[in-house]
Amino acid sequence: MTPEEALKELKRNYIELFNSPAGISVLRDIEFRCFKYDTTQLPDQSIYINEGKRQMLLHIETMMRPENMEEEGASNTGKDGVE
Numbered sequence: 001m002t003p004e005e006a007l008k009e010l011k012r013n014y015i016e017l018f019n020s021p022a023g024i025s026v027l028r029d030i031e032f033r034c035f036k037y038d039t040t041q042l043p044d045q046s047i048y049i050n051e052g053k054r055q056m057l058l059h060i061e062t063m064m065r066p067e068n069m070e071e072e073g074a075s076n077t078g079k080d081g082v083e
Contacts, residue, residue, distance in 0.1 A: 035057075
């Protein structure tokens with residue numbers, strides 16, 4: 001399997017997982033816990049931790065975008081080979 005095929009399969013797995021009834025429920029919980037609807041800036045130094053949580057949520061949402069399934073040769077990958 002090529003890296004492009006592996007990434008495409010991984011994106012399909014994200015969609016399958018988070019589009020199930022249980023996955024939708026879990027994703028909604030993650031959205032609230034990972035600051036989708038609130039600022040990550042709090043009075044203490046926890047902004048760094050909060051931004052890390054938010055980045056994980058944004059990664060999940062990016063992996064699930066339908067337009068990303070059709071992109072061929074687009075490379076938005078990090079050092080681990082995943083966006």
